[in-house]
Every structure is written in structure tokens, then in C-alpha cells.
Amino acid sequence: MKISVLTPTIRPEGLKIVEEALHNQQFDGKFEWIIGARSACPIINTPFITRWINDDFEGGFWALNRIYNKLFQEATGELVVSLQDNIYIPPDGLQKFWDAYEDTAGQALISGVGDQYEQLDENGKPIVKIWSDPRKTTKHGTFYECYWNDCEWNWAAIPRVKFFDVGGMDEQLDFAGYGGDQLQLCDRIDDMQTAKFYIDQENESFTLRHDRSAHGGQENWDKHHVLLNDAYVKRKNQLIREKNWPVLEDNGNLIKLNLHEQATTQ
Helix, strand or coil, X not given: CEEEEEEEECXXXXXXXXXXHHHCCCXXXXXXXXEEEECCCCCCXXXXXXXXXXXXXXXXXXXXXXXXXXXXXXXXXXXEEEECCCCECCXXXXXXXXXXXXXXXXXXXXXXXXXXXXXXXXXXXXXEEEECCCCCCCCCCCEEECCHHHCCCCEEEEEHHHHHHCXXXXXXXXXXXXXXHHHHHHHHHHHHXXXXXXXXXXXXXXXXXXXXXXXXXXXXXXXXXXXXXXXXHHHHHHHHHHCCCCCCEECCEEXXXXXXXXXXXX
């Protein structure tokens, strides 16, 4: 009964938020926290960091796909939780993911929900909502099956084996533009039918206002986002055409995929 919490970051100040959230977790099992960050990020000292992995990749628009693959290779928990920096989570967040993992027999990727606020009040509560998560709904119940592209990796859980079953994230997307990381992974999982996707509305996080300054501003982000400049579609079509999906090494055991023909989305 073990969870690996993975936090890729380029904003070390956001790690204090994650650290406090993990300190307050009410989880019956064990968990480890593995951070992936640029070498330039200052290393913080906290008993909750199991390992600090340097994101020393060069080239590309960013390195999120590459660092996620590296973090998953380091993870030792059977369930992996992606918790990105600056995300506030509930004290029972890990327990809820674990319960959902067991309820779905380890066959699902589960995403929490979360709104965005302007600031915290004097008691640390979020105030002045500026964005509402469109996945929150009264139509399907608190826990419902969703489409693959509804899953957000800022606060989500996936059985570790399911990540390697489809070859991990496509590192070439780092050179095509921003975004698209978890989307292509979930797209492959859906095509290959190796897991289902669920939204847990009761596992609710939140974040505060943030911008794209770390990526050259919103205009630059939009210009080079793989979903907005057709790079995502071109890359996927290339993989389908060449029948050459990503293959990721899992602790020395190369995971060979025999599922290329199942990709149907053109």
C-alpha cells in the first residue's frame, strides 16, 4: 500500500505549498515524494522529499515529458499521484485516490478537480474565484467516467504499470511546443484500451492566479502550444504512420509494445 507523489517543477516557491499539503495528509499507507526540477532550482530541506531528480535536459520548449518519464522510472509506489507545484489539495486527497484505485481494481486513471482563486484570506482559505473547473457537474454524480482528454495531471493518479504499458510520455513533444504531455499519453491509453478514465469531484484541489511568465508570456505560450499550432496532430499522425509509439525502460526492463495497430485516431 504505497503511493509515489511526483512533482515536476520550474517554480521552487510552489514546492512549499506541496510540502505543507503532504505534511497534512491523512493516509493509511506509505508515500514517497519525488521532485523533478531544473538544476538551478534551490534544493529545499524537508523530510518529505524521498528523492530530488535534476531536470538537466537540454533543448526543446520545455522538458515536462522527459522529466515525467524520469520521475516514473524512479517511482516505487504501485499508485502514482501527479501533484504539480502550487496546487493546494485536501488532507484526505491521497486516501481518496487510493480508495478509488482499489474501487476500480487498478484499471483507471483518476483526475481530481479544482478551481482557481485570486488569493487566500487570513485563515488560509481561498477567496474570489476567477475560474471554475468545467469538469465539475451535477449530471453524473461525484465519481464519473470521463473522456481521456478530461484528465488533468496537475492533480491525478494512475497505476504505475499503466504508464509503462503504453511506453510513457512522448519526449519528442518537448521539442514540438508546450502542452500535450499528458494528453498524448491518455490518448494512447484510450486507443489501446489499457485503462479507463474517471473524474472524482470529491477530491478537489485549488490553485491561485498564475501566468505564463515562465514560458515567455501567454502570447508565446499560445503561439507554441502543440494543440494550437497543429504540432500535436502532426506528431500523432507520424507515430501512427510509422507504427513507432514511444517505448520507455522500466528499471532495466524494456517494455516492448505490441499495440501499435490499435491506434485508430487519425
